[in-house]
Amino acid sequence: MGMERGNHVPATAGFRSRRGTQGFVIRDTKVRRLNRKWGEVQVPKCGWVRFRWTRPLPEKPGMARVTLDRAGRWHVWFPAPQPALDREPAGAVAGIDRGVRTALVTSDGQHYRAPRISDRQARRYLALQRRMARQRKGSRKREKTRRAMARIQATVTDRRRDWAEKVSTRLVQDHDVIVFEKLNTKDMVKRPKAKPDPEQPGGYLPNRARSKAGLNRGILASCWGTLATRTGQKAAASGAHVIYVDPKHSSQQCRWCGHIAKENRESQAVFQCKGCGRADHADRNAACNVLARGLATMGVPAHAPGHGAHARVRRRPSAGAAGTTPSAA
Ligand SMILES: [Zn+2]
Numbered sequence: 001m002g003m004e005r006g007n008h009v010p011a012t013a014g015f016r017s018r019r020g021t022q023g024f025v026i027r028d029t030k031v032r033r034l035n036r037k038w039g040e041v042q043v044p045k046c047g048w049v050r051f052r053w054t055r056p057l058p059e060k061p062g063m064a065r066v067t068l069d070r071a072g073r074w075h076v077w078f079p080a081p082q083p084a085l086d087r088e089p090a091g092a093v094a095g096i097d098r099g100v101r102t103a104l105v106t107s108d109g110q111h112y113r114a115p116r117i118s119d120r121q122a123r124r125y126l127a128l129q130r131r132m133a134r135q136r137k138g139s140r141k142r143e144k145t146r147r148a149m150a151r152i153q154a155t156v157t158d159r160r161r162d163w164a165e166k167v168s169t170r171l172v173q174d175h176d177v178i179v180f181e182k183l184n185t186k187d188m189v190k191r192p193k194a195k196p197d198p199e200q201p202g203g204y205l206p207n208r209a210r211s212k213a214g215l216n217r218g219i220l221a222s223c224w225g226t227l228a229t230r231t232g233q234k235a236a237a238s239g240a241h242v243i244y245v246d247p248k249h250s251s252q253q254c255r256w257c258g259h260i261a262k263e264n265r266e267s268q269a270v271f272q273c274k275g276c277g278r279a280d281h282a283d284r285n286a287a288c289n290v291l292a293r294g295l296a297t298m299g300v301p302a303h304a305p306g307h308g309a310h311a312r313v314r315r316r317p318s319a320g321a322a323g324t325t326p327s328a329a
Contacts, residue, residue, distance in 0.1 A: 023067030071154035082237040093177040095291025105283035115159040164226035179294025181247035245293040255288040
């Protein structure tokens, strides 16, 4: 919910940090609607402040939190319980593989791509980063550079939140049980190894390409965090379940026979079992393993190595949803 910029919300005491998100809380919030897009909230010692009305508000907003993000944008948040999603339990279950390229593949073969930073934005961001490295700490120019970087981050954050909202709604609406891997997101944002340049033996690909890949990895990792949180909240409010399982070997294990080998993974995209010879899209194979492990914790014998069985998934058709591409499996 973006509060109109340029409004002067008083800077009260109690800010935690000068550089992070700052803000304060309003109790006994008074809100009035001006029109479809705009509303006003009463801020103590300040009066009515306009804000952009971006989603339905609770009937009686008890309190509101006003924050100033690092990009210099004011927001006003009205905490409210997560409303239940409109869904019918149909016995559908899904395992989710968190890919590094495609963000997410479900065991029923849905692919979702996470938002990425555009080439233009990445170039600009990295240039700003280099500029900031040369600027004196605490200088006004450096602060200006930081603000410009934060503004780029803010647009990415907005897209990430939007993505997580849409995908989590889809997941919870379509499934009674959703199984995620327990992943340490810190592992996903580790500094990438230098990539050898295939054209030039002994050489490495330009640092800039790697830096951009690093930015995207960071975005992907935060997408995961937001998605997992929102999926959990929506599931809890809507009668669905989210389960986390150990991801160990989920991408190397055959979902039909259970054979585990590094060699099963023919390439980034193809899984070819050296035990039983069956092949599948690699991410989908992993997602099915994740699902089987989740169901196993519930006592459902979905994965029976040797029987060629895996969980059947029924899904209501809902083509054309945002962020989906047809299965590549
Ligand atoms: Zn196999």
